[in-house]
Amino acid sequence: MSVNWSLPFEEKIIPSKYQSKVISPSIYKELHKIATENYKEFWASIASQLEWFKPWEKVLDDSNPPFYKWFVSGEINASYLAVDRHAKSWRKNKVAIIWEGEPAEGDKPKEVRYITYGELYREVNRVAYILKEVYGLKKGDAISLYLPMIPELPIFMLAAARLGIIFSVVFSGFSAQALADRINDARAKLLVTADGGWRRGKIVPLKDIADKALENTSTVEKVLVVKRTNNNITMKEGRDEFFDNVYKQVPLNAYVEPERTKSEDPLFILYTSGTTGKPKGIVHDTGGYLTILHATMNWVFDIKDSDIMWTTADIGWITGHSYIVFGPLLEGVTTVMYEGALDYPNPDRWASIIERYGVTILYTSPTAIRSFMKLGEDVYKGRDFSSVRLMHSVGEPINPEAFRWFFRLVGKESIPFGSTWWMTETGGIMISHLPGLYLIPLKPGTNGMPLPGIDADVVNENGNPTKPEERGYLVIRKPWPGMPLTIWGDPDRYVKVYWSKFPGIFYPGDFAVKDSDGYFWILGRADEVIKVAGHRLGTYELESALIHHPAVAEAAVVGVPDPLKGEVPVAFVVLKVGQKANEELKKSLNEWVREQVGPIASLSSIYFVSKLPKTRSGKIMRRVVKAVITNQPVGDVTTLEDEASVEEVKKAYEELK
Ligand code: 6R9
Numbered sequence: 001m002s003v004n005w006s007l008p009f010e011e012k013i014i015p016s017k018y019q020s021k022v023i024s025p026s027i028y029k030e031l032h033k034i035a036t037e038n039y040k041e042f043w044a045s046i047a048s049q050l051e052w053f054k055p056w057e058k059v060l061d062d063s064n065p066p067f068y069k070w071f072v073s074g075e076i077n078a079s080y081l082a083v084d085r086h087a088k089s090w091r092k093n094k095v096a097i098i099w100e101g102e103p104a105e106g107d108k109p110k111e112v113r114y115i116t117y118g119e120l121y122r123e124v125n126r127v128a129y130i131l132k133e134v135y136g137l138k139k140g141d142a143i144s145l146y147l148p149m150i151p152e153l154p155i156f157m158l159a160a161a162r163l164g165i166i167f168s169v170v171f172s173g174f175s176a177q178a179l180a181d182r183i184n185d186a187r188a189k190l191l192v193t194a195d196g197g198w199r200r201g202k203i204v205p206l207k208d209i210a211d212k213a214l215e216n217t218s219t220v221e222k223v224l225v226v227k228r229t230n231n232n233i234t235m236k237e238g239r240d241e242f243f244d245n246v247y248k249q250v251p252l253n254a255y256v257e258p259e260r261t262k263s264e265d266p267l268f269i270l271y272t273s274g275t276t277g278k279p280k281g282i283v284h285d286t287g288g289y290l291t292i293l294h295a296t297m298n299w300v301f302d303i304k305d306s307d308i309m310w311t312t313a314d315i316g317w318i319t320g321h322s323y324i325v326f327g328p329l330l331e332g333v334t335t336v337m338y339e340g341a342l343d344y345p346n347p348d349r350w351a352s353i354i355e356r357y358g359v360t361i362l363y364t365s366p367t368a369i370r371s372f373m374k375l376g377e378d379v380y381k382g383r384d385f386s387s388v389r390l391m392h393s394v395g396e397p398i399n400p401e402a403f404r405w406f407f408r409l410v411g412k413e414s415i416p417f418g419s420t421w422w423m424t425e426t427g428g429i430m431i432s433h434l435p436g437l438y439l440i441p442l443k444p445g446t447n448g449m450p451l452p453g454i455d456a457d458v459v460n461e462n463g464n465p466t467k468p469e470e471r472g473y474l475v476i477r478k479p480w481p482g483m484p485l486t487i488w489g490d491p492d493r494y495v496k497v498y499w500s501k502f503p504g505i506f507y508p509g510d511f512a513v514k515d516s517d518g519y520f521w522i523l524g525r526a527d528e529v530i531k532v533a534g535h536r537l538g539t540y541e542l543e544s545a546l547i548h549h550p551a552v553a554e555a556a557v558v559g560v561p562d563p564l565k566g567e568v569p570v571a572f573v574v575l576k577v578g579q580k581a582n583e584e585l586k587k588s589l590n591e592w593v594r595e596q597v598g599p600i601a602s603l604s605s606i607y608f609v610s611k612l613p614k615t616r617s618g619k620i621m622r623r624v625v626k627a628v629i630t631n632q633p634v635g636d637v638t639t640l641e642d643e644a645s646v647e648e649v650k651k652a653y654e655e656l657k
Helices: 016-021 025-037 039-047 078-087 117-134 152-163 176-186 206-214 243-247 287-299 318-330 349-357 366-374 400-409 491-499 539-547 583-597 622-629 644-656
Strands: 058-061 069-072 095-100 112-116 142-146 166-169 190-194 197-199 202-204 222-226 240-242 268-272 280-284 308-311 334-338 361-364 390-393 417-419 456-459 472-476 484-487 510-514 520-525 529-532 535-538 552-562 566-575 605-608
Touching: 025 039, 039 058, 039 069, 039 287, 069 287, 078 117, 078 152, 078 287, 078 318, 095 117, 112 117, 117 152, 117 243, 142 152, 142 176, 142 206, 152 166, 152 190, 152 268, 152 318, 166 176, 176 206, 176 268, 176 280, 176 583, 190 206, 206 222, 222 243, 240 243, 268 318, 287 318, 308 318, 308 349, 318 334, 334 349, 366 400, 390 400, 400 417, 456 510, 484 491, 520 529, 529 552, 529 566, 535 539, 539 552, 539 566, 539 583, 552 622, 566 583, 583 605, 605 644, 622 644
Parallel strands: 095 334, 142 166, 142 190, 166 268, 190 222, 222 240, 308 334, 308 361, 361 390, 390 417, 566 605
Antiparallel strands: 058 069, 095 112, 197 202, 268 280, 280 484, 456 472, 472 510, 510 520, 529 535, 552 566
């Protein structure tokens, strides 16, 4: 199948400021080949640049695939590497984290904190002291962190890592139910939350949501509450404690010895959406994860000691874990974090952040760029972007228009700007431009090429490599550092989801094409996962929420293209007999879903139908629903139970368009 994707496969741009780093795609391919053929040796050489307490005994244990273990028995500690090493060096007074709270109005935020490595060291140690001495937590225990974007979040992550306590950050836009599911699955003993968080001038009542979640959990013994918004909350005797009260009792110079965690010990669990209702707890190791971060911070971000790096994501997602917290701190640079929204209270808050802190490395998303673009260039007149020397995008495919616009506005068409492909499961960036190493020319919309040592390819249904410009599935053939250890508590599912479609090779679930120069273009998900404004959601999660509503009999949710958010979810709903289809019910269904899953799960439209396209065995054919509403050929429908259902979907959609 040869398809015209109307992508600018041929357009090549050489950023003038990185001219000396530019090499031709064919030379890069040779370098890539050598590293990838010798991937164990190659990754060992990268890992050896980190500081290990004890060297590994084996580079890769591949005796039980796909449960690979990297740098087996090597001893290393993520918190020691990200904090102690710098606090004990000349970087002691260097700023590790610049944090700004949500501004009330205007350009100047009320609250800004510059946390030096020396201070971070003290805070992380004091919090580790609390975890260890006050709550008696130890290596292998799990804790959940349900916090807004405040410095306590990275501090708790680093304190847990120091002790080998497995942390699970739950994005603060998730609902009580989603939080309860994640706490239960992780078997978390402690929950750390806040009274609330600021977003667009409103308080997100995190403690209230957490209280609701805790009604349905059994493992959490204690709750620590950080005061942020001072809203009224209820504290449960014997269970809840204000963080401040505990913290002030900890000796100022508390020191907690970092655990000699093993490379293959879990560092964290991060839940992500898949194709079934239950979120998957992706477990990351320690040594492999730090290795991929070290590699990508250098190759992809060309990181230097003088850099101010700003990743505009939320720490609740993998991008925040890797490139707000662990990546930048591992390299001893300054990382910027902000609370609230990029365009509140002023539409150009993001530009003001770049200017005020002199951001040099910018990592953002296509959705963010498109929302800036919508306002037109005048909004940014007079803004100084000259500090930015390199930028990348992540989270979803970037459309060439958005690429060109941002490249001109911020990049002055002279600095590297790529779209880095990776996912929660890969731990770090896998396909990208590598301005820190050698740079192949940019093409608007492409992802570039796989990193050295990353054996990615595009294959057809039979697992054979596709021809240039032919659509296929993205795969990764060889293990890499940063890959998951497993799905928490469900190793069979890990094998089934990622390693079974093409036996023995990793299947991420994305469609991709490779062009004739060998550049990769990731086109979007091949499964029932959608990216709404860069947030990963399973349509199945939304469906499960809908069918729990008393009025709903059946539901199908699919993602449809959206000019701003990339994709948005729309629902086709079959009501129970006797239920009235009206606007009021639509509203209540939407509220219901937001409540069940979280405010990020807003359905863009709801359509009522009397039947859904299903196979004869009763499975909803979302593929058919999606084809109908996106005006694509419906393809093979021989297994369809009732063809009239297709017409029904079409009619419902057309009528409301
Ligand atoms: C890092 C992150 C992973 C999914 C992935 C893919 C999409 C991410 C992309 C991209 C095209 C890019 N994706 N980066 N698609 N170009 N540069 O986003 O992780 O939330 O787990 O999502 O995001 O579809 O499969 P995660």
